[in-house]
Amino acid sequence: MKILTALCCGVLLAGGAHAAPSIKGDPKTGKALHDETCVSCHARMFGGDGSGIYTRADRKVQNAQQLAARVSACNANTGTGWFPEDEAHVAAYLNQQYYKFK
């Protein structure tokens, strides 16, 4: 029984170490991809660095699933040809920086 308990706690702790368990990506890689590909269009619409699109009061994205879906849709629209891992990196970056979904 002791062994079981240790196993369970180990899994819980490992899960808690990630800031956003539902979004598995590397925010640093994501930032580079994002800044290269995604900013210009949003900046034209919102001014500045374009981040207003993520922080506006009536923003569209309300949870991690929607964030992943939106990144995927914008990726498809712009024809960047990113792999799913790249989308995950960017979603992780946007989540860490702006959305902060758990």
Ligand code: HEC
């Ligand atoms: C061709 C212009 C354009 C490019 C390039 C673009 N986007 Fe967007 N993006 C938009 C528009 C327009 C909206 C707002 C749609 C709305 O308000 O319904 C948007 C909205 C978003 C949102 C949702 C913001 C919210 O309301 O919470 C996310 C996330 C997003 N884009 C991510 C990306 C990512 C990641 C990339 C790079 C692959 C990207 N976008 C590139 C035009 C673009």
